[in-house]
Amino acid sequence: MTIVSMVLVAAGVFLLLTGALGLIRFPDFYSRMHAAGKCDTLGSLLILTGLASYQGFDLAAVKLLVVAVFIFITSPTATHAIARAAHRNEIPAWTAEDDA
Numbered sequence: 001m002t003i004v005s006m007v008l009v010a011a012g013v014f015l016l017l018t019g020a021l022g023l024i025r026f027p028d029f030y031s032r033m034h035a036a037g038k039c040d041t042l043g044s045l046l047i048l049t050g051l052a053s054y055q056g057f058d059l060a061a062v063k064l065l066v067v068a069v070f071i072f073i074t075s076p077t078a079t080h081a082i083a084r085a086a087h088r089n090e091i092p093a094w095t096a097e098d099d100a
Contacts, residue, residue, distance in 0.1 A: 008050030
């Protein structure tokens, strides 16, 4: 159980670091939102699942899994709402012509 927990937490940390790198490297708002939304959601879920499996089956693990479900529902919804608001406010998207 400990090895599985460590692998899940390490994978989650890797995804969070990848998302942070995407926030720095991607050229426009929409690409950055994509990196933040996907990596943060999955990274958080992996970390919380790893912590819950390390904890064993008790009340703390159930609470961690409830938080994971909450993040799984709210993070993509918030990312979509922010991206939609940006689109409605006509924030321009990056195109290949912008690099030329």
